[in-house]
Amino acid sequence: MIDSYLIERMFNNEPFLDEMATDQGKISSHWERLAKYYEQLGSEKMGQFHEEVGRQLRENGVTYNVYGDPNGMNRPWILDPVPMVFGGEEWEGIEKGLVQRTNLLNLVLSDLYGAQTLIKEGLIPFELVYNHKGFLRQAHNIKLDGDQQLIQYSSDLARGPDGKMWVLHDRTDAPSGAGYTFENRAAMTRVFPDLIRENHVRKITSYYQTFKNTLGNLTTNNKENPRIVLLSPGPTNETFFEHAYISSFMGFTLAFGEDLTVSDGYVWLKTIKGLEKVDVLIRRVDDVFCDPLEFKSDSHLGVVGLMEAVRQKKVLVINPLGSRVLENPGLMAFLPKLSRHLLGEDLIIPSVATWWCGQPRELSYVFEHMESLVIRNIYRGTNHKSVFGGSLSKAELEALKKEIRRSPYLYVGQEMVDFSTTPSWINNKLEARNAVFRSYVVADTENKDYKVMPGGLSRSSPEKGAFLVSNQTGGISKDTWVLGKAKDAVSVAMKPLSIQPLVRNVLPSRTGERLFWLGRYLERSAYTVRLMRMTLLSYNEADEDIHIQENPVLNTLLQTLTSMTGTFPGFSDKSILKNPEPELIALVRDADKSGSLAYSVQCFLANAFAVRDRLSLDTWRILDSISEELGRMRMSVTTVQQAYQSLDSMIVKLMAFYGLNIDNMTREPTWHLLNIGRFIESAVNNCTILKGMLSKSFDTESNKELMEDTLRCNESLVTYRYRYRSNLEMHGVLSLLMLHEDNPRALIFQLLEIDHHLRTLPNQGEGELFGGERKKLLEAITKIRLCDIDRLSEPNAKTKAYQELTAFLDEIVELLHDTSDVVYEKYFSHTGSNYRTMQTSVIPEI
């Protein structure tokens, strides 16, 4: 395995250096152990380990969302089982270089938002800063306490042909990827424990310890017990997995813009208990999206008034708003001089060679060498893609030149770096792939220093010789190993985590709302499966040539199905009834059809994804398999027979989800809201089925069959037989499904469960007056307990219909809806975040 890699290396004459081997095929010393290990392991075993790594990540639910790809939601994260490796000695240099660069950028940042001496002295061109959209005038003169303004810093590095590491990009706004680094390491540790131990791979956990200490150190409000919130753009963001992961790992509260509000100059988290003050906001939302009042007015990802709260020093935002001005490739051209000026040192790690077009000489250089340069806008944004000059046609080159001539200061030309290759496990063998390494640096404010994570996130290109590496375009991630012991191996002591228990109890209203819906969609899916199963059975048993309208049982089942799923007209339409198969199949697999099983399961999964920080790891494994099942259902169900089979496996998995949560969810509001949703949904569906199936009377045989199906739908047929040991009778069926407090399928049981869970919610304490939701519920419970089952099980003599029963069930459903509305109003209403902008115009009226 290694030999073929080396031979390839020696004879292929690649322009790139290789991380493991020299051009002469000699293995670098820090790779020796690894190479030997792979050699002994052999391809077959390595292939198994590769699969194991993938399985670990998948089961941990590690995903990455790809924008603009309809199937891109939650693409699994891909990890190469072969790491990127740095020897201890080389790492020391890299570490020093990164600390130096962070210090330098920090000084630049402080100056740009303060005195601007660097601009006045001509060390940084004025246009480079004032034209950069990351230079936020609103943030001028706003400082964190202390000298460190840049708290988190990341850069992408690669090894150039001269063997040195080069910085390709600086990331200073809201650097991502550190969470994935941890998941990568966790998966690698599980699969290659010996290899990691024997190679003395350095641990990366100190990064978050330092980060947490720094946050505690920086907060001015509530220093002992700061409430730290991670502001995420939401579940559709590409790195949402990481936001949830970091939040649960660090004990931060995961929140979206709509969960927060500014009032009295403070930032507040809307929780189901009411408003809770926020002390620190770690933002993963880009700068100008953070406050629609002061920045991008159409942003719905931010917190209105946040910037003013920052000015008031009532909240700490990390990284500070405005830090993005450093994500500016034009700045790279000036860093060597700035380093000498500000630090009195040469830059240890050079940046990739950069020519800023705002200067005449550099502009003409870029124009002359355009075909060998990458042209970038100084501001990284979706509208500003970097282009490789060599890939442009003559006309495109001219058009680009025209653009540059118009605003030269917005562009840089950068050298195309041939980054080094590293062994990668591709197509079941080791192949050389170009790789980029992302480093993570965090301020250690206690020691007025910066700490570098000994490791990071490396990414390699799936294609040979490709130089653009990004997860958005399908890169492969690699764990990054720094070998050897740290010189200062003293680990940073975690401060006592007194904040944790407090933080855990906070449930943002929006998360609560999602949990409520999670419960509802879970039950909706389960009831749909059960009723669908009965319907399909009856459909298969029916004679081919019979008119459905003349088959009271099948007809009733179909009508009930339509009304329970709310998919009118459905089977109430005679033409659909004539040929019911397409509708039945659509009700199973068509995820675009609101009310179908696929739709409900999809909503269930979407809600689960949004609250993933609240669910356990094993739960994720089940969700993963539900998601797979749904995929199969949507792809392959084309006949009634296939539909039936897929129902069986779906219900088992849905129930496994619930069962697992019974087992491992703490009895907090999280659990109670899930159950309130679940039992409200069950009770409503229970009523709908009773009403749909039993409201009419037919011939004795049909009536019996309908009662039997109703019991089956509620999985209560066995109980019935056991209890009554008699023929099916309306009286018995209704008693069992409505009144038996020990039957989990009985309406009364479900209502009592709602009441039980409601009681545990905040603002429901003992001795307090009953809230509106419990009054409504109590009314329903009492009605059921007092109902006259004899009258309800007696059909109207004339119409043969169970009118009393229908009316009674309607009343109960009405009360359930009222309960649900009040719960909504009380606990989730302040999630309402519909806002709009208004502004005066200066258009005069004459």
Added chain:
Amino acid sequence: MRYQVVHVTNYLYEVPATLCHNLMFQVPQDLPFQKVEEYLCEISPKPSFEVQRIDFFGNKYLYFSVARSHKKLTVTSKSTLELSKPAWDSADPSETMPWEQVVEWLHSTEASSEIRQFYLESNHVQLIDGIAEYARQSFTPDRPIMEAMLDLNGRIFKDFAFTPGFTDISTPLEKVFEHKKGVCQDFAHFSLACLRSLGLAARYVSGYIETFPPPGKPKLVGSDASHAWIAVYVPGLDWVEFDATNNLLVSDNHLRVAVGRDFADVTPLKGIVYAGKEQEMKVSVDVQALEEEEEE
């Protein structure tokens, strides 16, 4: 001249607004030729939080939020100002520096960032195709900057039709240029684009002009609401103001409130409101010249 300005903004909601956050740029500037004798601001309902600040461009602004349910928000700014003729009023335009020299100076580090920032593009002032060519018809080689600017001002006034309703805040400059129609803010943005396309520093000025002109003088356009014009940096004279909507070199009947790169920096009142369905906005501006007792 002494003036009293009353600027009232009303928001009406059909469904009550539960919360709003606002930024208000309505405090007049204190300048050597514009003294603010009095400024009063009334907000109803009373804000739950308010703070006055100074922005990046030196403007005073007010941030306030109203955190209770309301169907109507009224903001009233009242000010009394004493205006005198600015220095540029008596300058001889033909004696000002040739415009190319101004450009050269602006692009050196000798000029401060406070001035230089106004030759850069901004959101509403984009250097669109053809705009530099339009400007160069007035800015001919070696022409004194003020003379050239007066010429440009006159051309814009002649070429563009003042047409309320044709544009709104989001209308791109291309469309204004193409149809040569718009209101004062379009005239101002277009003037700025012309000047910045040449490398000159020019900024947006928001303010008011007199509502009822003195007898015998015509009523100026843009007098019933906030007005907008521009200021060009002329070394030796500082920021010199021009009003293309009225083809004027601004003197002592324009009342200045705020300056910025364009409208977006100095919107008189902007905010974000929660809930609050079906809103209606009404703005009224009343500018009165006061009797000048001393002179009588």
